[in-house]
Amino acid sequence: MTAIDKLDRSRRKALAGLGALLLVPVGPACATPEKMAAAIDAFTGAATPRRGGITLEVASLVDNGNTVPITVRVDSPMTAIDHVAAIAVFNERNPETGVAVFTLGARAGKAEVSTRIRMATSQKLVAVARMSDGSFRIHSADVVVALAACIEGEA
Amino acid sequence: MARALVHMQATARRGEVIGIRALIGHPMETGYRPGADGKVLERDIIRRFTCRYNGEIVFSAELHQAIAANPYIAFYTVAVESGSLEFKWEGDRGFVQAETMPITVTG
Numbered sequence: 001m002t003a004i005d006k007l008d009r010s011r012r013k014a015l016a017g018l019g020a021l022l023l024v025p026v027g028p029a030c031a032t033p034e035k036m037a038a039a040i041d042a043f044t045g046a047a048t049p050r051r052g053g054i055t056l057e058v059a060s061l062v063d064n065g066n067t068v069p070i071t072v073r074v075d076s077p078m079t080a081i082d083h084v085a086a087i088a089v090f091n092e093r094n095p096e097t098g099v100a101v102f103t104l105g106a107r108a109g110k111a112e113v114s115t116r117i118r119m120a121t122s123q124k125l126v127a128v129a130r131m132s133d134g135s136f137r138i139h140s141a142d143v144v145v146a147l148a149a150c151i152e153g154e155a
Numbered sequence: 156m157a158r159a160l161v162h163m164q165a166t167a168r169r170g171e172v173i174g175i176r177a178l179i180g181h182p183m184e185t186g187y188r189p190g191a192d193g194k195v196l197e198r199d200i201i202r203r204f205t206c207r208y209n210g211e212i213v214f215s216a217e218l219h220q221a222i223a224a225n226p227y228i229a230f231y232t233v234a235v236e237s238g239s240l241e242f243k244w245e246g247d248r249g250f251v252q253a254e255t256m257p258i259t260v261t262g
Contacts, residue, residue: 066223066224067223067224068223091221094220094221095185095187095220096219096220096221098219098221099219099221099222100216100217100218100219100221100222101216101217102214102215102216102217102230103212103214103215103216103217104214104230105213105214107208107211107213107232107233107235108213108214108230108231108232108233109172109173109231109232109233110172110231112230112231113216113228113229113230114227114228114229114230115216115222115223115226115227115228115229116222116223116226116227117221117222117223118185118220118221118222118223119221149223
């Protein structure tokens with residue numbers, strides 16, 4: 001074996017190693033619209049939520065995905081027989097589809113919840129409310145994110 | 156011990172709907188971010204938030220990684236009687252913190 005042969009072989013190995021390195025996924029796997037649909041189905045028990053009667057309030061363009069204020073409002077008298085039982089928020093393209101599940105009741109008085117969330121990229125957010133009669137309501141919002149959250153390392 | 160802030164009115168009329176804003180200092184580490192050494196940081200988030208009114212649960216939340224650091228939750232409850240509201244945050248690594256706010260109900 002000549003010196004050139006050896007060099008060639010080690011170069012090949014080095015190249016193969018580099019190739020393997022490139023194949024390793026760099027970030028965590030993203031959730032997909034299908035995964036979000038599955039998560040919503042799991043929450044609703046495959047019942048079809050109706051549109052209307054619920055508002056997911058969020059800016060359509062946000063500068064910083066690290067803190068995005070959202071508010072979910074449901075039209076409900078919030079009485080013992082007719083109230084919102086739970087509100088769930090889902091996202092499409094963060095590493096995980098779940099954002100939060102809020103459990104309410106007649107004692108909430110008002111079906112409105114606000115929080116601040118993270119968004120890894122521009123995507124669709126969905127809010128689903130479970131009513132006390134077992135029906136579901138849904139509203140979605142598309143949000144454009146300028147600076148992503150969640151995945152980058154520490155600055 | 157993290158710093159927790161709860162904003163709500165101290166007095167209310169019976170049957171009045173009162174707004175409550177709860178904030179707690181917590182990094183909500185997602186478990187997806189690399190740290191300064193390049194290794195992925197372990198997940199460390201608050202999983203659950205509960206609000207009890209004189210011992211009865213009136214509101215609770217299940218939180219995921221998509222909740223921003225220093226979780227802020229705003230919600231409402233009906234003032235029914237004088238007493239106290241207890242707020243509890245529970246999370247990874249045995250994180251538990253509670254805060255109590257008194258309320259005086261008139262009328």
